[in-house]
Amino acid sequence: MMDTFAALAHGMAVAVQPMNLLYALIGVFLGTAVGVLPGIGPALTVALLLPVTYKLDPGGSLIMFAGIYYGGMYGGSTTAILINTPGESASMATALEGNKMAKAGRGGPALATSAIGSFVAGTIATIGLAFLAPWLVDVAVRFGPEDYFALMCVAFVTVSATFGDSPVRGLTSLFIGLTLGLIGIDKLTGQARLAFGVPELLDGVEVTTLAVGLFAVGEALYVASRRHHTEEKLEPVRGSLWMTREDWKRSWKPWLRGTMFGFPIGALPAGGAEIPTFLSYSTEKRLTKHPEEFGKGAIEGVAGPEAANNASAAGTLVPLLTLGLPTSATAAMMLAGFQQYGLNPGPLLFAERPDLVWGLIASLFIANMMLLVLNLPLVGLWVRLLAIPQPWLYAGILVFATMGTIAAKPSVVELSMLAGFGVLGFLMRRFDFPIAPVVVGLILGPIAESQLRRALAISLGDPLTLLQSPISATLLGIALIALVAPFVLKGLGRFKANED
């Protein structure tokens, strides 16, 4: 433990060198900028910078890459909140409540809670990275296919939190998403499903295309269609621009809980950032004292997922630094960055180049601090975006969404899909179907399917394998309780009511 502190202090000394501070600043700035644009993700930015940094010293450029990574996570949430356009799939849960808050004139507190929540989560998770990495990675590699499947079951049960009022409509949406998830090459047999001979569909539907289509394009169409019915006037700021005492009180617990979801799941080789954000969202919805506000702009629903999102980014660095395993596209690019300097992340890196590793970890703290300083003053500026007249704003959103999609995948098919999903999003809004379950279905469906089939292939078709692994059995138990408990409690309530 003391060694870790000493190493971290040494790392701090490396990170606060003026040049390294400058690299971190460039990194977080670029990261925030690309995070705001849907499509141009942090991975592409790092890929583009890689040849440029060839001549820089390894420490400095890795610090810059880490800054881009964290900054990207920040930037994605800004557009999610303000214009309902998640920059990356992990900020989708943020859009659910965040955009409602922005429309109610509470965009300021929403941005603030997401910035501060990201800072808190990023800091705690980076501490976790420094102290728990070697231990956590041992647990993470023990996660087998059956355990992932059980984790997906837990996630599926909690999806109902995004259903809104009608379970039937919610399930319909979910199944649309699950069907979309079937499109493309089946991971286990390599055969194409529902691709209709279109090569662009072979890789499946891109989550960001679906999310941007449903959320941003659908919303723009809907607003346009309602224009003559009601003249909805957006007020950029109603009440305080900053978080009130009440907002703080309602935010700090979700921040911590979000971190608890994000960090460990991010550290799993197949964990990702989306699942913890949804787990956090549904947890906050269950635990909140203001359930009536969910769906209308509850601050807990922004604070939790945003924290989870950023904590998972730190979690991803656990397998990268300790095993040399990249578990996200950005991490893969960072690995390439390490290799460019002849460094091999893995068990030996901590021993061979402690100055580099601890410098990187320390600079994550600094990057976090810089992001907070960079983003909080911008809140006032950002919310003024909402004062733009609606036709202009939504036209801008359409341009933005289209540009981002083309940047990510320059193809006509992708653009047609965006338009198609936009129409779907419009129809679903018009007929009052919830939108989030579609995206959740697309994210969770394929993972759950391939992990279950992998588990069964390994066990030679024996389904008991799902119960034999202690992790899987526990998670399935949690899923079962979460599924049954509401009904049981309701039944008990009725029972009591009858007795009276």
Add this chain to the structure above:
Amino acid sequence: MFRFPARLVGAAVAFTLAAAANPGFAQQLELKLMAPAAPGGGWDQTARSMQQALVASGVARSVQVTNVPGAGGSVGIAQFVNGAKGDGNQMMVNGFVMVGALAMNKSPVTLEQVTPIARLTEEIQVIVVPANSPIKNAQDLAAAVKADIAKVTFAGGSAGGVDHVMAALFAGAVGADAKKINYIPFSGGGESLAAILGGKVTAGISGLSEYEGQIKSGKLRAIGVTSEKRIAGSDIPTFKEQGIDLVIANWRSVVAPPGITPEQRKTLSDAVEKMVKSDAWKEILKQKGWEDAYLSGDAFAEFLKKETARVTDVLKSVGLVKS
């Protein structure tokens, strides 16, 4: 009137001097290089390394890398063949995985349509088992495969990729029925490594560099590599040494569009050859742990044909490609 021509002569002398000092300068190549994959993968890294080496060694003035991801390169090659036809300034990176992907996706575009330029690199493949596995060497694994092939689970990369083909070849080489292999595809090395370390599968297949750290730290045991001869300085035996005829490598190459003139082809081939011989490229190979596997001209075209036939056969035998 007097000064003008003198200045021209001066400029011409300077130009010639620069061109002599820098052989690529005269050509002024401005290349477009497609990586038919998303940023971060092997093809993308190959393309960006080429970009770096081509520019650093002065072979090309500028190289622009574009990413066209999708379906193991099927989307990229379709766009390349149709969009770049006859363009002598474009090239595309490809490799082993594309051969299988095109066959499995019933792609209307094939590798026969592109103009082969050169094979650049290869990565040696390895089979590993967890450190506490009773399997000590390739013969032990062969015996297990022969005893009951369904019970031997192999973890590796995507279905139809080099790892999958290798599992089938291993089964075939030891005299088992390759059709019955229990191969479990994972997306990315992270997930399959977890399955191997956790003892959930019998063996794992991957590029050697991916698991090198784990092998060195003793968490995984390498039971054989697929190179023809033992890698210098390595204590991992080849399969050949252990009496199993299994030689395969995950190669990466670069191709040009269809319909270019022989002169254009020669220009590109010469540029690539100069790049391969440059110090910048050698430095990159060392950093990335890629083996130099330069093979050009007709020899490469022949190799590409043979490899396509071999991979398609294997994929048919495991039922991934319907004949």
